[in-house]
Amino acid sequence: MRVGDVQADLVIVANRLPVDRVEMPDGTKAWRRSPGGLVSALEPVLRANDGVWIGWPGGTDEDLEPFEDDGLHLLPMTMSAQDIEEHYEGFSNGTLWPLYHDVVAKPEFHREWWDGYQRVNKRFAEKCAEVAAKGATVWVQDYQLQLVPQMLRELRPDLRIGFYLHIPFPPAELFQQVPWRRQLLEGLLGADLVGFQLPQAAQNFVRLVRQRVGHKTHRDLVYLPDGRTVHAAAFPISIDFVGFDEMAHDESINQRAKEIRQQLGDPKKIMLGVDRLDYTKGIYARLRAFGELLRDTKLDVEDVIFVQVAVPSRERVEQYRKLRDDIDRLVGRLNGDLGRIGRPAISYLHTSLPRAEMAALYRAADIMVVTPYRDGMNLVAKEYVACRYEDDGALVLSEFAGAAEELRQAWLVNPYDINGMKAALLEAYEAEPKERTRRMKAMRKQVATRDVRHWADTFLEELAAVPGKHKKSVLPPNSH
Numbered sequence: 001m002r003v004g005d006v007q008a009d010l011v012i013v014a015n016r017l018p019v020d021r022v023e024m025p026d027g028t029k030a031w032r033r034s035p036g037g038l039v040s041a042l043e044p045v046l047r048a049n050d051g052v053w054i055g056w057p058g059g060t061d062e063d064l065e066p067f068e069d070d071g072l073h074l075l076p077m078t079m080s081a082q083d084i085e086e087h088y089e090g091f092s093n094g095t096l097w098p099l100y101h102d103v104v105a106k107p108e109f110h111r112e113w114w115d116g117y118q119r120v121n122k123r124f125a126e127k128c129a130e131v132a133a134k135g136a137t138v139w140v141q142d143y144q145l146q147l148v149p150q151m152l153r154e155l156r157p158d159l160r161i162g163f164y165l166h167i168p169f170p171p172a173e174l175f176q177q178v179p180w181r182r183q184l185l186e187g188l189l190g191a192d193l194v195g196f197q198l199p200q201a202a203q204n205f206v207r208l209v210r211q212r213v214g215h216k217t218h219r220d221l222v223y224l225p226d227g228r229t230v231h232a233a234a235f236p237i238s239i240d241f242v243g244f245d246e247m248a249h250d251e252s253i254n255q256r257a258k259e260i261r262q263q264l265g266d267p268k269k270i271m272l273g274v275d276r277l278d279y280t281k282g283i284y285a286r287l288r289a290f291g292e293l294l295r296d297t298k299l300d301v302e303d304v305i306f307v308q309v310a311v312p313s314r315e316r317v318e319q320y321r322k323l324r325d326d327i328d329r330l331v332g333r334l335n336g337d338l339g340r341i342g343r344p345a346i347s348y349l350h351t352s353l354p355r356a357e358m359a360a361l362y363r364a365a366d367i368m369v370v371t372p373y374r375d376g377m378n379l380v381a382k383e384y385v386a387c388r389y390e391d392d393g394a395l396v397l398s399e400f401a402g403a404a405e406e407l408r409q410a411w412l413v414n415p416y417d418i419n420g421m422k423a424a425l426l427e428a429y430e431a432e433p434k435e436r437t438r439r440m441k442a443m444r445k446q447v448a449t450r451d452v453r454h455w456a457d458t459f460l461e462e463l464a465a466v467p468g469k470h471k472k473s474v475l476p477p478n479s480h
C-alpha cells in the first residue's frame with residue numbers, strides 16, 4: 001500500500017514511529033514494535049480510524065517509503081545527521097528537556113539548535129498537510145514538535161488539531177529563560193486543544209499566553225483575535241491496565257519472578273528501580289539513600305537487595321554520559337564498601353529488557369522505588385501497581401512525578417530530602433502486610449479505572465468538542 005496516496009481522517013504525528021528499524025543477524029533490516037505506553041494507547045485509535053502515523057524511525061538519512069505494519073499505516077520521516085544533532089539531541093534534549101523538568105540540569109541555548117528545531121518541525125507539518133484528508137483530525141505528540149500546530153494550521157486551516165505534551169510544562173519563572181519563548185507559545189496555539197499531564201501545567205501555559213503573547217484568556221480557554229478558541233486542559237496519561245494485569249497472572253512470568261528471587265540469593269525483600277538512565281529520574285540520590293540505610297545498619301545486605309535497571313538513553317548527549325559514569329562509580333563504591341561475598345548491595349543492569357522480564361521484575365519486587373526530581377507522569381509506577389494483583393507490594397513515589405496526584409496511597413517522598421527518603425524506604429520495608437494491602441488496593445482501583453483508553457478517549461472527545469468561532473472582542477496580541 002502507498003500511504004502517501006491516502007488521505008487520512010486521523011493523523012498522529014510524533015517524533016518517533018511506533019516501530020524501530022532494527023538490523024537482523026543476517027544484516028537485513030526489519031521493523032520491531034516499540035514497547036512504550038504511547039504506542040499501546042494510540043494503536044487502537046489509529047486502527048479504528050484507519051489513520052496514519054508520521055514519525056522518525058531512528059537512524060539517519062535513510063529515505064523510506066510509507067508502509068503498512070500489522071495493519072498500521074506508517075509514514076517514516078528522514079532525519080539527517082545535522083537534524084539529529086540540532087533538533088533531537090540539541091534543542092529537544094539539550095534545551096527543552098532540562099528546562100521543562102525544573103532545570104534539574106542546565107539548559108543550553110544555541111541559535112543553530114533553534115534553527116534545526118524550526119526546520120524539522122516545518123518538515124513534519126508539511127508532511128501532515130499532505131496526508132490529512134479535508135477536515136481531518138491531527139494529533140501532535142510532545143515537546144519535539146511544539147511548532148507543528150501553528151505551521152500546520154497555516155497550511156491547512158480546515159484541520160482539527162490537538163497537541164499533547166508528555167512532559168511537564170514549567171512555571172513562567174523558568175519558561176521565560178528561553179529566547180524563543182513567544183514562538184513556542186504561538187506554535188502551540190495553532191492547536192484547538194493543548195493537553196497536559198496535570199492541571200498545574202495547563203494553568204502555567206494559559207498564564208504565559210496571557211503574559212507573553214497578550215491574548216485574552218478565561219480559565220482554561222484562550223481567545224484568539226482570529227475568532228478561534230484554544231482549550232488547555234489536563235489528561236493524565238496511563239497504561240493498559242488489563243494488559244499488564246493479564247501478563248502478571250501468566251504462569252511463566254511468575255515462574256520467572258521466583259527464579260529471579262533465587263538468583264538474587266533469596267533475600268527477604270527486593271527493592272526495585274526501573275528508569276531510563278536520565279538525570280531527571282533521581283537514580284543517584286535513591287541509591288545513596290539506600291546505601292546510607294545499610295551503612296547505618298538499619299538494613300542488612302543479608303536481608304535486602306536493590307535491583308536497579310537503567311535503560312540506556314540519549315547516549316550521545318554529554319550530560320547523559322556523565323550521569324552514567326557517576327552512577328557506575330556510586331554502585332561500585334556501595335558494593336565495594338557494603339557488599340559481602342554473594343551479597344552485593346545493588347544489582348545494577350545497564351540494559352533494556354523484554355516486556356515479560358519487566359513484568360517478572362515487577363512481580364518479584366517487594367518495594368518499587370520511583371523517585372524522579374520531576375516527571376510528567378511516570379508509567380513505571382502505574383505498571384508496578386497493575387502487576388500486583390494480590391494487592392501486595394509497596395510503592396515509594398516522588399511527590400514530583402505526575403503519578404503522585406493519582407497514587408496518593410504510595411509512600412510519597414521529596415527526592416531532594418535524603419533523610420526523608422531513607423525514612424520512607426524504611427517504612428515501606430517494615431510496613432505490615434495489612435497496611436500494604438490497604439494502600440495497593442486503592443491504587444489498583446485508580447489505575448484500573450483511569451487507564452490509557454480513558455486517556456485517549458477523553459482527549460479525542462474533548463478535541464471534537466472544541467467550540468467554533470468565539471464572538472469576544474479581543475485586541476491584537478501585544479508585541480513583546
Ligand code: GDG
Pocket residue numbers: 035036037038166167237274275276311351352353354355358375376377378379380381383
Ligand atoms: C515520558 C515522560 C510520561 C522502560 N524500560 C524498559 C521498558 N520501559 C518502558 C516502561 C514504561 C516506559 O518505558 C517508560 O515510561 P515512563 O513514564 O516511566 O518514563 P519516560 O520514558 O520518561 O516517558 C513520562 C511518559 O512519557 C508518557 O507520557 O509518563 O513522565 O517522561 O512504559 O515500561 N520497556 C521494556 N524494556 C525496558 O527495558 N520493554
